[in-house]
Amino acid sequence: MTAPLYSLPGSTAAAATPAAPAKPMRTVAEVLAQSQVESVMDELDRDLIGLAPVKTRIRDVAALLVIDKLRAQHGLAAQAPSLHMCFTGNPGTGKTTVALRMAEILHRLGYVRKGHVVSVTRDDLVGQYIGHTAPKTKEVLKKAMGGVLFIDEAYYLYRPENERDYGQEAIEILLQVMENQRDDLVVILAGYKDRMDTFFQSNPGMSSRIAHHLVFPDYDVVELLQIADRMLTSTHYQFGAGAREAFDAYLQRRILQPHFANARSVRNALDRARLRQASRLYADRESALGAEDLSTIAASDILASRVFANIEGNAP
Amino acid sequence: MMTNPTARITQGQFSFLPELTDAEITLQIEYGLKKSYAWSVEYTDDPHPRNTYWEMYGMPMFDLQDAAGVMLELQACRKTFPNHYIRLMAFDSTRGVETITMSFIVNRPASEPGFGLVRQEVNGRSMRYTVHSYATDRAEAQRYGA
Numbered sequence: 396m397t398a399p400l401y402s403l404p405g406s407t408a409a410a411a412t413p414a415a416p417a418k419p420m421r422t423v424a425e426v427l428a429q430s431q432v433e434s435v436m437d438e439l440d441r442d443l444i445g446l447a448p449v450k451t452r453i454r455d456v457a458a459l460l461v462i463d464k465l466r467a468q469h470g471l472a473a474q475a476p477s478l479h480m481c482f483t484g485n486p487g488t489g490k491t492t493v494a495l496r497m498a499e500i501l502h503r504l505g506y507v508r509k510g511h512v513v514s515v516t517r518d519d520l521v522g523q524y525i526g527h528t529a530p531k532t533k534e535v536l537k538k539a540m541g542g543v544l545f546i547d548e549a550y551y552l553y554r555p556e557n558e559r560d561y562g563q564e565a566i567e568i569l570l571q572v573m574e575n576q577r578d579d580l581v582v583i584l585a586g587y588k589d590r591m592d593t594f595f596q597s598n599p600g601m602s603s604r605i606a607h608h609l610v611f612p613d614y615d616v617v618e619l620l621q622i623a624d625r626m627l628t629s630t631h632y633q634f635g636a637g638a639r640e641a642f643d644a645y646l647q648r649r650i651l652q653p654h655f656a657n658a659r660s661v662r663n664a665l666d667r668a669r670l671r672q673a674s675r676l677y678a679d680r681e682s683a684l685g686a687e688d689l690s691t692i693a694a695s696d697i698l699a700s701r702v703f704a705n706i707e708g709n710a711p
Numbered sequence: 712m713m714t715n716p717t718a719r720i721t722q723g724q725f726s727f728l729p730e731l732t733d734a735e736i737t738l739q740i741e742y743g744l745k746k747s748y749a750w751s752v753e754y755t756d757d758p759h760p761r762n763t764y765w766e767m768y769g770m771p772m773f774d775l776q777d778a779a780g781v782m783l784e785l786q787a788c789r790k791t792f793p794n795h796y797i798r799l800m801a802f803d804s805t806r807g808v809e810t811i812t813m814s815f816i817v818n819r820p821a822s823e824p825g826f827g828l829v830r831q832e833v834n835g836r837s838m839r840y841t842v843h844s845y846a847t848d849r850a851e852a853q854r855y856g857a
Contacts, residue, residue: 537781540775540783541779
């Protein structure tokens with residue numbers, strides 16, 4: 396680019412790119428200190444329970460980006476890595492939460508410029524009549540530029556039962572932008588494992604353009620209990636005497652029932668326990684309630700669940 | 712006498728400067744987005760100064776975070792209308808303002824024939840003057856060798 400003879404206000408900032416500080420960075424520690432990515436990673440470790448394979452992969456990606464930065468200082472130009480990702484996992488395994496964190500990590504590392512997340516589903520991308528899909532998809536893509544486009548339940552985009560479905564058009568535009576605007580946009584697809592597999596089988600172009608396939612494992616009971624603790628603490632509640640054990644027993648049973656949605660089921664169970672706690676306190680009109688009473692979930696609140704009632708087996 | 716020897720149309724911001732590069736356009740867009748303006752792309756082949764309303768290329772882009780989205784639209788417009796005037800406009804939706812706050816040309820035809828002065832004799836010895844764009848002697852879409 397030839398340098399112009401005039402200067403525009405603000406153009407000096409761009410001439411010296413933000414990735415090039417006065418002193419060249421030599422060590423990984425310096426890059427980490429500059430980007431403060433370490434704190435996000437620690438937060439990720441602290442806030443998200445379980446998900447070991449996901450965390451490992453995120454660390455790998457972060458490491459690659461850090462090393463790329465160091466390489467760039469030595470003029471070892473590397474092609475910008477493709478960071479489109481696919482999150483597969485059962486309901487409630489934290490796909491959306493991790494996507495939000497991912498955007499922040501990529502932003503800190505300077506891989507995406509703005510670090511916002513645009514979360515969409517099929518309805519936001521696919522139009523209802525001919526010629527409606529392309530502008531709609533493009534508008535969403537333009538909004539997501541400089542950040543992360545998170546497509547939830549991405550397998551709905553492709554409907555094999557209807558050959559005139561407009562979803563295919565959205566997929567094609569998406570593919571084109573994923574390929575050409577790789578440094579402007581990171582696309583994260585999310586969905587349930589089996590259906591995403593079918594989706595990729597019918598769209599091989601999509602599968603090959605996604606470098607990172609992350610599988611979110613189900614949580615075990617210990618992890619779910621930790622999640623419950625975390626949720627209660629954040630809403631200023633606590634387990635009363637025996638309540639944690641009761642919730643453990645609840646989870647052991649609930650996990651075997653159909654439609655178990657991991658962390659989401661935990662949240663719903665806790666919400667129901669809060670309802671029961673509220674009506675228990677409400678029923679007793681005379682006693683003075685302290686902060687302790689108001690914030691404690693008793694074992695009886697949890698044991699009243701229908702999971703214990705329908706133990707004989709005809710659980711809905 | 713040539714009043715505009717470079718024969719360049721000077722409308723909107725930066726029009727007396729050399730052509731903005733794409734990097735400079737990106738900076739301007741970023742500036743506007745930081746002020747939460749909505750950018751839009753417009754084109755025309757009739758650059759008469761009183762031709763205020765150009766054709767819209769797509770919808771105005773609200774809720775954008777990054778200049779790449781606007782640049783994508785601009786490149787598409789340049790590809791479709793390589794020999795038209797294209798301008799970017801920023802709309803400020805602040806209540807009470809609600810108007811275009813930035814506007815600059817980002818694409819122009821290779822040669823710009825400019826304007827001529829047209830004299831019309833009216834009652835008595837009066838003269839009326841108006842400005843006429845040479846380009847508009849041709850039909851729409853045939854101007855500027857397009």
